[in-house]
Amino acid sequence: MSHPPLAPFVPAEPSNAHAGDPVRWGFIGAGHIALKMARAITAVDGHRITRVGAREATRAQALADEFGGRGGSYEDVYTADDVDVVYINTTHPFHLEQALAAMSAGKAVLVEKPLTLSAEQATRLADAAEAAGVFAMEAMWLRTQPIVREVCKLVGEGEIGDLVSVNADFSVIRDPDPTSRLFDIDNGGGALLDLGVYPAHLVWPLLGRPDSVQVMGTLASTGADHVVAMQWGYETGAFAQLSCTFAGHSPGRAVISGRSGWITIEPHYAKSPEHAVIFSGGKTRTITLPSRGYQHQVEEVGRCLRAGLTQSPLVPLSDTIGVLEVMDCARSELGVRYPQE
Structure with missing residues (x-):
């Protein structure tokens, strides 16, 4: 199975980090x-x-x-x-x-x-x-949330052994509406870019770039993707199942399975998550790390600027590009193309 690299080390800001100019x-x-x-x-x-x-x-x-x-x-x-x-x-x-x-x-x-x-x-x-x-x-901002960072760290340290699978969804109900931005193909509409990027960015630091991608879904009358399910496969045998849709609600629980345990990020993993349940060593425990929503990404931008960095180790551009490459492949399979491409 697949054992991911350790989550990136992000040093704490010094106590006087905000003493200078804002x-x-x-x-x-x-x-x-x-x-x-x-x-x-x-x-x-x-x-x-x-x-x-x-x-x-x-x-x-x-x-x-x-x-x-x-x-x-x-x-x-x-x-x-x-x-x-x-x-x-x-x-x-x-x-x-x-x-x-x-x-x-x-x-x-x-x-x-x-x-x-x-x-x-x-x-x-x-x-x-x-x-x-x-x-x-x-x-x-998902990638900057304390509980997500802690789960990535635990998985990277082998808390649940080599990874077997990751399952994550993000679905809401929105009636197809040609006048809505969500369904407007000229305005980048579709479930993948509005919702699907979240499960993709959860899976990416855990399993990395998939070796194969299987896609199924349906389109709205406007040509925008309405329902999308993907299975990412890895040469190690590990896999990830990701789904997003405007057709109905889903719980938003992320499940990460390993050879010796599992971790769930409790609903909603993409909306200021604070709780994770861990089964490891034959015991179950819950960890809680408070979320301050968007504030964590604000702090990350400030930390990077003060450190003179041109990219964040938590959200590197290589990951963003990689996720979009997979989104491009999925859209191609579904027949979704934006006029600006």
Whole structure:
């Protein structure tokens, strides 16, 4: 079976980590996710919001007023002297061009998931970040959650032996609606990029890149993927089963099985998880690590910037690109193609 590498070591910040200048954030986009992220940023010491850019000036100004920043256009954010990192939270098709604009102005970027529509676009973004020498990270906040990090660490240390399988789902009920972004093929709609990236990013640090991918699913009338199930196979004999759908609810429990035990991350593993149940050595125990939601990814961005890193060891761009490569393959199997590709 498969035994994964140890989870990445992330040193603790020194006690005076926030003693210097704060990390100054600019926003591209002012929707409901921006509001959640803004609340997280302002709850973390050493971080503040200075700029908000949106297509509608009134929306940008409203969010900026609430959190003490200045509203304006996208260009105002890119060129501002008081912005260290740009948080991009627009819809999927715009992520690449907006990240490139921010990085060309010397800004670090945190880009909402999915980083881009495809692996090819993600590679372009990563190459641009490397050329500019700036930090870039996908906002896959699942990977920064304390309980997820602890489970990856325990698995890497052999707590449940060599891995046999991982099972993870993420499903919600959304009636097919051609006017909804979730089903709009022109706007990056579909279950895979909205939901499926979460189980994929849970499996990736545990088992890595699959050697084979089997896909089944159904499409909405708009051509966007509506139901998707994948089985990832590994030459070791290990496998992962991942599913996502807008057709109905699912519990969101992740199950990790090994030769000598198992671990479950209790529902919902992709929504501020705090509890894991471990069966090992013939005994069952529960571990609890509190979650502060998006704040953990805010702290990770700050830690990386202060350390002079251009990538996060928790959410490296190589993992993001790898996941998108699998998503590309799955979409190809289902016949889903975005006009921007």
